[in-house]
Amino acid sequence: MGYCHDRSPRRGVGIIGLSASRGWAARAHLPALAAVPGFELRALSASTPESARTAGEKYGIPLAFGSAGELVRRDEVDLVVVNVKVPHHRELALTALEAGKMVLSEWPLGNGLAEAEELAAVAETKGIRTFVGLQARSAPQLRYVRDLIAEGYVGEVLSTSVIASGRGWGAEFEPGGAYLLDRTNGASLLTIPFGHTIDAVTMVLGEFTDLDATLATRRPKVRNQVTGEQARMDVPDQIAVNGVLEGGAVASVHFRGGLSRATNFHWEINGTDGDLLVTGDSGHLQFGQVTVHGARGEDTALAELPVPAAYSTLPALAGRSTEMAYTVAHAYEQIRADLADGTHHVPDFAHAARRHRLLDHIERAAGF
Numbered sequence: 001m002g003y004c005h006d007r008s009p010r011r012g013v014g015i016i017g018l019s020a021s022r023g024w025a026a027r028a029h030l031p032a033l034a035a036v037p038g039f040e041l042r043a044l045s046a047s048t049p050e051s052a053r054t055a056g057e058k059y060g061i062p063l064a065f066g067s068a069g070e071l072v073r074r075d076e077v078d079l080v081v082v083n084v085k086v087p088h089h090r091e092l093a094l095t096a097l098e099a100g101k102m103v104l105s106e107w108p109l110g111n112g113l114a115e116a117e118e119l120a121a122v123a124e125t126k127g128i129r130t131f132v133g134l135q136a137r138s139a140p141q142l143r144y145v146r147d148l149i150a151e152g153y154v155g156e157v158l159s160t161s162v163i164a165s166g167r168g169w170g171a172e173f174e175p176g177g178a179y180l181l182d183r184t185n186g187a188s189l190l191t192i193p194f195g196h197t198i199d200a201v202t203m204v205l206g207e208f209t210d211l212d213a214t215l216a217t218r219r220p221k222v223r224n225q226v227t228g229e230q231a232r233m234d235v236p237d238q239i240a241v242n243g244v245l246e247g248g249a250v251a252s253v254h255f256r257g258g259l260s261r262a263t264n265f266h267w268e269i270n271g272t273d274g275d276l277l278v279t280g281d282s283g284h285l286q287f288g289q290v291t292v293h294g295a296r297g298e299d300t301a302l303a304e305l306p307v308p309a310a311y312s313t314l315p316a317l318a319g320r321s322t323e324m325a326y327t328v329a330h331a332y333e334q335i336r337a338d339l340a341d342g343t344h345h346v347p348d349f350a351h352a353a354r355r356h357r358l359l360d361h362i363e364r365a366a367g368f
Contacts (some may be wrong), residue, residue: 011339014043014077016068016092017084020055024106024324025083030059032329035316038336039079045071068092072099079104079335085179086187090115097122097130104131104335107286108195109352111186116356120349129339132352135331136200139288140311140321145269145276146204148305153296154271157249160205162267163256164283166193169237170258172225181222181233188235190215190359194255196286198241199347199355201253205269208251208358211243215368219257241362255283265290277302288327 013033018025033039042063046052049066056064065071072080072095080096082089082105090110096103103123109132110116123130136142149157168180169189179185180192202208215236222233237257245251265280274296280289293302317329334346347355 010038010040011078011336012042012076013039013079013081014045014063014071014074015041015081015083016045016071016096017082018044018055018059018061019046020051020058023083025081026059028324028328029081029083031323031325032332035314035325035329036332036336038340039332042076043071043074068095072096072101078102082106085185086191087111087185090119093119094122097126097128100126100128102129102131103349104133105349105352106133107352108186108191109349109356111184113353113356113360116349116353120353123349130349131331131335131346132349133328133331134196134199134286134347134352134355135327136196136285136288137203137347138331138334139200139285139290139327140307140330141278141288141290141292142200142204142285144305144307144311145278145292148276148294149204149269153274153294154269154276155273155296157205157245157247157269157271159250160201160245160252160267160269162197162201162251162253162265163263164193164197164254164266164285165259165264166237166255166257167259167264167282167284168257169233169235170222171219172223173231175224175226178224178231181231181235183234189255189257190236190239190362193283193285194239194253195355195359197255197283198253198358200285201251201267202245202358205249205251206246208243209246211241211251211362211365213242213362213366214238214240215363215366236368239362273297274299275302276305286327287324288330289322 015025033041044061045065045068052064052066080101080103082092086108089105093103093105166189180187216238218237221230239255241253243251264282267278269276277293278290292305294305295302338346
């Protein structure tokens with residue numbers, strides 16, 4: 001349920017790709033680390049020495065470098081966070097592993113299955129602890145759903161259905177987001193929101209034992225929302241996966257690019273004794289911004305199921321569940337507990353490679 005705190009010394013963290021102007025690291029990792037006892041942000045690297053110095057001054061981080069190689073060589077850094085675009089994950093994660101550092105890489109781990117398997121193999125050979133940012137499974141709401149299923153809230157699970165919107169990959173794209181439209185970059189509707197969501201679904205209900213899939217690009221041309229210029233998109237904007245999960249439950253998952261005027265995240269779990277419903281405003285389940293409803297037995301209608309307080313043991317995050325840092329902080333708290341207790345609850349590079357295999361299987365099943 002919750003995670004216990006210990007009195008271990010703080011571990012030094014270095015973030016590769018922390019910008020002074022924008023980005024996921026500033027919005028999520030910085031406030032998350034500030035909320036979790038046991039970590040200290042000690043270093044950052046950026047694309048140039050000047051940008052690194054600017055970021056270091058803005059955030060009060062003492063060690064700021066213009067290259068990842070300088071960061072990973074510092075003794076003050078115990079855990080290296082790889083927070084850059086997907087095509088650069090492999091190179092930078094390998095740099096950290098070669099320096100003997102623990103690594104937390106954003107998801108997707110690699111640009112495709114081969115890179116993910118290579119990184120997992122290197123980490124295993126070197127015996128280095130690794131973590132991957134599949135933080136949806138750390139969200140209190142989803143750990144609560146997992147436990148409700150395990151405790152028999154719905155009885156035997158008969159089926160599950162997900163319908164979701166990716167927010168991105170619709171008719172328009174944001175400036176700077178063109179790289180998400182190019183399949184060769186490995187950052188797509190399939191790998192990002194679908195990948196995060198399917199990881200949480202399988203955490204709760206088990207892995208697929210059989211599946212079929214359809215992938216399609218229904219909008220091969222999309223528009224820059226600022227300039228109006230057209231750009232080519234060759235990643236799927238429609239994903240439909242149907243199959244059977246461990247235990248026999250039938251699963252249906254449909255992701256659409258953009259946003260719908262109707263439903264943007266709706267996940268039902270139907271069982272012999274009850275039903276659960278998880279809803280949110282987009283298919284980016286990694287943000288953890290969802291609500292849980294349920295009904296069972298003689299109940300005639302769904303009712304909200306508030307998440308028990310024991311699922312969040314971070315006082316600094318009280319009342320902040322809508323922030324981007326919320327699930328990331330819970331992932332860091334679980335990393336802290338794993339390192340203190342010698343457990344392996346947070347997904348590592350080997351887990352990430354398995355998840356990449358599922359995505360590869362889906363692409364092959366769809367002939368995409």
